[in-house]
Amino acid sequence: MRYPYVTGTSVIGIKYKDGILLAADMGGSYGSTLRYKSVERIKAIGKHSLLGASGEISDFQEILRYLDELILYDNMWDDDNSLGPKEVHNYLNRIMYNRRNKFNPLWNTLVLGGVKNGKKYLGMVSMIGVHFEDDHVATGFGNHLARPILRDEWREDLSFEEAVKLLEKCMCVCLLRDRSSINKFQIAKITEEGVTISQPYALKTNWELSAFKNPSKGAEGTW
Amino acid sequence: MGSRWSPYDNNGGTCVAIAGSDYCVIAADTRMSTGYSILTRDYSKICKLADKAVMASSGFQADVRALQKNLAAKHLAYQHQHNKQMSCPAMAHLLSNTLYYKRFFPYYSFNVLGGLDNEGKGCVFTYDAVGSYERVGYSTQGSGSSLIMPVLDNQLKSPSPLLLPAKDAVTPLSESDAVDLVKDVFASATERDIYTGDAVEIVVINAKGIRRESIDLRKD
Numbered sequence: 446m447r448y449p450y451v452t453g454t455s456v457i458g459i460k461y462k463d464g465i466l467l468a469a470d471m472g473g474s475y476g477s478t479l480r481y482k483s484v485e486r487i488k489a490i491g492k493h494s495l496l497g498a499s500g501e502i503s504d505f506q507e508i509l510r511y512l513d514e515l516i517l518y519d520n521m522w523d524d525d526n527s528l529g530p531k532e533v534h535n536y537l538n539r540i541m542y543n544r545r546n547k548f549n550p551l552w553n554t555l556v557l558g559g560v561k562n563g564k565k566y567l568g569m570v571s572m573i574g575v576h577f578e579d580d581h582v583a584t585g586f587g588n589h590l591a592r593p594i595l596r597d598e599w600r601e602d603l604s605f606e607e608a609v610k611l612l613e614k615c616m617c618v619c620l621l622r623d624r625s626s627i628n629k630f631q632i633a634k635i636t637e638e639g640v641t642i643s644q645p646y647a648l649k650t651n652w653e654l655s656a657f658k659n660p661s662k663g664a665e666g667t668w
Numbered sequence: 669m670g671s672r673w674s675p676y677d678n679n680g681g682t683c684v685a686i687a688g689s690d691y692c693v694i695a696a697d698t699r700m701s702t703g704y705s706i707l708t709r710d711y712s713k714i715c716k717l718a719d720k721a722v723m724a725s726s727g728f729q730a731d732v733r734a735l736q737k738n739l740a741a742k743h744l745a746y747q748h749q750h751n752k753q754m755s756c757p758a759m760a761h762l763l764s765n766t767l768y769y770k771r772f773f774p775y776y777s778f779n780v781l782g783g784l785d786n787e788g789k790g791c792v793f794t795y796d797a798v799g800s801y802e803r804v805g806y807s808t809q810g811s812g813s814s815l816i817m818p819v820l821d822n823q824l825k826s827p828s829p830l831l832l833p834a835k836d837a838v839t840p841l842s843e844s845d846a847v848d849l850v851k852d853v854f855a856s857a858t859e860r861d862i863y864t865g866d867a868v869e870i871v872v873i874n875a876k877g878i879r880r881e882s883i884d885l886r887k888d
Contacts, residue, residue, distance in 0.1 A: 446672065542734060569707075573674075573675055573677055573730055574733075575677060575702070575729045576729070577729070579708045579710070588705050
């Protein structure tokens with residue numbers, strides 16, 4: 446059995462008023478070593494879909510090659526038809542499940558978002574082929590840390606600004622509690638108009654709290 | 669590294685089916701979990717396989733979905749060959765063969781199949797993961813089954829399968845009483861089984877057709 450080498454941590458995706466937002470940091474961990482700091486883990490697939498990945502980075506890049514071919518062959522028909530997020534998600538589901546059947550999984554959890562014909566779509570696939578749709582999804586640590594926040598505060602009619610704020614709140618919690626996360630993010634947006642993936646940026650953090658400045662205070666006997 | 673990779677997961681969930689003299693109730697909760705985490709609160713475990721055959725499945729979601737697709741493809745071929753919908757007892761046998769075909773790399777799925785037989789009587793078929801099956805009057809499968817089965821036994825007392833001549837296993841309850849019983853057993857299982865909750869989806873099949881309803885359960 447193959448085990449992963451370079452891995453990315455949580456991806457978070459939410460629906461909002463006009464489409465889908467995905468967020469992920471740009472870290473690539475080699476075990477617990479932070480080996481890469483500029484890995485793009487969110488990519489556009491065709492005209493209507495966005496794909497985010499956590500897990501083995503090289504397997505994600507292999508998946509991107511599969512999808513490149515899929516979209517290329519779809520374009521060759523030149524029939525003004527194109528694969529939507531639902532079709533791409535289904536394709537990924539079958540690939541992930543097929544590879545687990547061969548005991549040679551693609552070591553990823555994938556988040557797929559998209560908009561086509563006014564229909565928003567947000568789904569997830571795991572490395573053994575478990576898949577589903579929801580209004581908000583998160584992989585790995587994100588499922589523990591971010592989804593409780595999303596279940597509290599998410600609404601269908603979130604504006605873009607509100608949705609970004611909510612995602613940043615989630616990413617901030619992940620940043621503070623998930624050891625392998627880094628403060629360098631991308632947020633990607635997909636609407637009927639198309640895809641925009643943000644430039645990398647950092648969140649404002651506050652380490653001025655007294656507990657951070659004097660960590661041994663109140664813990665007598667410690668050094 | 670920690671533990672070895674496994675091709676299986678248990679995504680939990682509970683299924684119940686009750687057969688009456690002229691109806692069948694099939695129900696399942698809508699929670700999908702992995703370990704102590706909930707993946708989604710709104711995932712349907714119920715699949716309409718034919719006009720008079722409905723399957724509820726719990727276990728490993730990816731296998732369940734592969735099984736559903738497999739059966740849908742087989743049923744499509746059946747319709748092309750015979751120009752009719754498959755009967756529930758035929759679908760029951762197909763499901764058994766489909767599961768046994770993967771005897772040495774099983775579909776990790778626990779199914780109950782419900783519907784109406786060729787006489788229009790309610791029927792329930794209950795399975796294990798490798799295809800052993802039996803026609804019964806009522807059944808439950810999945811993570812909450814051990815909490816629900818004794819309650820169904822107590823409320824629906826089926827005649828012994830050893831009786832000669834054989835007696836009908838269908839329950840004496842009316843359709844609405846059966847639906848109420850299903851709501852109660854799910855509300856109860858939800859109290860103690862962490863893999864059951866969020867909502868219960870109830871499908872009723874009778875001579876008029878198929879009806880669906882959904883009732884909220886505890887979300888914790």
